Amino acid sequence: MPPVLDIDQIVKKFGNFTAVDNVSFQVEDGKFFSILGPSGCGKTTLLRIISGFLEPSSGSLRIRGEDMAGIAPNRRPVNLVFQNLALFPMMNVAENIAFGLKRQRCPAREIESRTDAMLERVGLTGYGPKDIAQLSGGQKQRVAIARALVVNPSILLLDEPLGALDLKLREQMKIELKKLQREVGTTFIYITHDQSEALVMSDTVAVMNDGCFEQIDTPRNLYESPASSFVAGFVGEANIFSAFVESQDPELIVRTSTGLVMRATAMQQMEGRECSLFIRPESIILMPDDNLEDLNRFELVVEAILFDGSNTKILAMQGDSEITVALPQNQQFAHIAVGDHINAGVHVDGCKCYSGEMS
Amino acid sequence: MKSKVSSGLFIFLTPVLLWLLLLIVIPHIELLLMSLQGESDLGEPIWTLSNYTAFFTESIYWYTFVRTAVYALLVTVLTFAVTFPVAFYITKVVPVRLSGFLTILLLVPFWVSELVRVYGWMILLRESGVINHFLLQLGLINQPVEMLYNDISMIMGLVYTSMLFMVVPLISSLEGMDDSMIEAAHDLGASKFVIFFKIVIPYAAPGITSGSIVVFMLALGNYLTPNLMGGKNSLWFTEQIYNEFIASFNWNQGAAFGFLLLLLSSCIIWIGLKLGRQQLGKALS
Numbered sequence A: 001m002p003p004v005l006d007i008d009q010i011v012k013k014f015g016n017f018t019a020v021d022n023v024s025f026q027v028e029d030g031k032f033f034s035i036l037g038p039s040g041c042g043k044t045t046l047l048r049i050i051s052g053f054l055e056p057s058s059g060s061l062r063i064r065g066e067d068m069a070g071i072a073p074n075r076r077p078v079n080l081v082f083q084n085l086a087l088f089p090m091m092n093v094a095e096n097i098a099f100g101l102k103r104q105r106c107p108a109r110e111i112e113s114r115t116d117a118m119l120e121r122v123g124l125t126g127y128g129p130k131d132i133a134q135l136s137g138g139q140k141q142r143v144a145i146a147r148a149l150v151v152n153p154s155i156l157l158l159d160e161p162l163g164a165l166d167l168k169l170r171e172q173m174k175i176e177l178k179k180l181q182r183e184v185g186t187t188f189i190y191i192t193h194d195q196s197e198a199l200v201m202s203d204t205v206a207v208m209n210d211g212c213f214e215q216i217d218t219p220r221n222l223y224e225s226p227a228s229s230f231v232a233g234f235v236g237e238a239n240i241f242s243a244f245v246e247s248q249d250p251e252l253i254v255r256t257s258t259g260l261v262m263r264a265t266a267m268q269q270m271e272g273r274e275c276s277l278f279i280r281p282e283s284i285i286l287m288p289d290d291n292l293e294d295l296n297r298f299e300l301v302v303e304a305i306l307f308d309g310s311n312t313k314i315l316a317m318q319g320d321s322e323i324t325v326a327l328p329q330n331q332q333f334a335h336i337a338v339g340d341h342i343n344a345g346v347h348v349d350g351c352k353c354y355s356g357e358m359s
Numbered sequence B: 001m002k003s004k005v006s007s008g009l010f011i012f013l014t015p016v017l018l019w020l021l022l023l024i025v026i027p028h029i030e031l032l033l034m035s036l037q038g039e040s041d042l043g044e045p046i047w048t049l050s051n052y053t054a055f056f057t058e059s060i061y062w063y064t065f066v067r068t069a070v071y072a073l074l075v076t077v078l079t080f081a082v083t084f085p086v087a088f089y090i091t092k093v094v095p096v097r098l099s100g101f102l103t104i105l106l107l108v109p110f111w112v113s114e115l116v117r118v119y120g121w122m123i124l125l126r127e128s129g130v131i132n133h134f135l136l137q138l139g140l141i142n143q144p145v146e147m148l149y150n151d152i153s154m155i156m157g158l159v160y161t162s163m164l165f166m167v168v169p170l171i172s173s174l175e176g177m178d179d180s181m182i183e184a185a186h187d188l189g190a191s192k193f194v195i196f197f198k199i200v201i202p203y204a205a206p207g208i209t210s211g212s213i214v215v216f217m218l219a220l221g222n223y224l225t226p227n228l229m230g231g232k233n234s235l236w237f238t239e240q241i242y243n244e245f246i247a248s249f250n251w252n253q254g255a256a257f258g259f260l261l262l263l264l265s266s267c268i269i270w271i272g273l274k275l276g277r278q279q280l281g282k283a284l285s
């Protein structure tokens, strides 16, 4: 069976500017696929190519094995949830949801039952006769998703649908969306610049930068072994140092510009002496056991404690290098105070080194 | 607290109420009284309905009345048909920075008074006018053709003078429409035709309603354009009123006609609002 979406070497140029640069990927049926990237990297452009609002400059796009070149948006089996929702204000909730079904000339009775079932699915039972203006932000969000989902698309495209919501609601909608996707089994392609949204919900995440895909992987792999310095910096938190290679044989040793010397793991072929070093806050071990091996050991001076419940960190100095360290959940280090000197260590695997200077 | 609010409201409403009372209500009461008066055979003023019965018995009055109403409706529809594509083009097709410029370009002719604009049309259309001149030069016609003083030229003139009042509300209502709404409808399987009738028109409905009301009332009450461009055959009801007041000096009859015209426009607008499921307050806000 062919993948539900097969994109091959898509390029999109606006004049001289290349917004999407030779992107290829496949999405398996029923998966939650996210495209994660900073603002302006070409996510919306790519999504509009998939939905048919833009023609690619070159490359091919297949949905369920069928070439989509020259097929208008209203004839493609994909539906889009717009960045700004684009609900129809002159229709009520039920009419909004029924709009796509009416275009398919469904019988009135079927439209009604499917609309009701969809409203129930998104938790808006009984909201059918309400006006769009009467809904809250989260409810509008659900109507927009229901409107696109009710026509049973092969792929549902979502363009930063949670962007306009406040933090609490966003957290809640994240979980709901994931649940909804699992229940309906539709393939979701989800665009976001928020790494936590992508990591929490997705089966697969593609990290996009400057029109290119840097890495396509599971959230765990993306976090644990980023393929490029961009991915390492963009996904999750990290202490980032620009550094120089001191020696490569038998193992990689780097010296940061702030004077820290570390044994590190090369994540790619090292070219030239310049490199960048990434250390995640949680991979730094406070007061490590003396017999742990392959550890870079150093002493930290606590500068500040950044209390944030389960996400509390300390900001510490090692010579001239500022390092953020995540505190373990147990209260083991609750006694630490500003100005304390603590031994710390980080495993060689936790020091990831990428060739070239930080961008 | 409550009385405070209402006294504040009163202060703001006073000028409006005064304006309404002095300029609209009092003259109309006067007009109503006048329309119900007549002269007895002896020349003495009496109360009578004869001014109204005259309207219903004299077929030329009837004919002019209905003709004016139908043509005013036609003008409204034509004005909408002409201006809607223009408004849509300005707001949705051209780049944003051009649309302001185009709007101003559209408004420029309306800085000139209606009289001058109508004369402009007459210079173009009359027997010795510009168009005839060119057609003769090109040898397409041998004899100058009179293009003025017929229903078509009159309707055209009325559409032209009304355009501004339709295009401005249309532009302002279409401007508020998010382009992604059109795309969303397209994405959900709607054809261009469906998008136009199910999304664009309903969205612009308040603008269409207010534009149509204004254009209809202006066309119905217009005197200048039918008179100048329609000539003797124009048979516009306002001319009938003018004749009664000025030519026949029969103010009582004129007042009755004026009242009938007011009733007519109110009725047609009410029916229009009902058919379009629009509310007057909403459309004009």
Ligand SMILES: Nc1ncnc2c1ncn2[C@@H]1O[C@H](COP(=O)(O)OP(=O)(O)OP(=O)(O)O)[C@@H](O)[C@H]1O
Binding pocket: A014, A017, A019, A037, A038, A039, A040, A041, A042, A043, A044, A045, A046, A193
């Ligand atoms: N019609 C267009 N003409 C010219 N340039 C365009 C056009 N549409 C998009 N671009 C450019 O392409 C780039 C990518 O735009 P795109 O909207 O895809 O970004 P995005 O990743 O969706 O960003 P965001 O997260 O802010 O929505 C931007 O630099 C933008 O300026």
Ligand SMILES: [Mg+2]
Binding pocket: A043, A044, A045, A083, A159
């Ligand atoms: Mg975007």
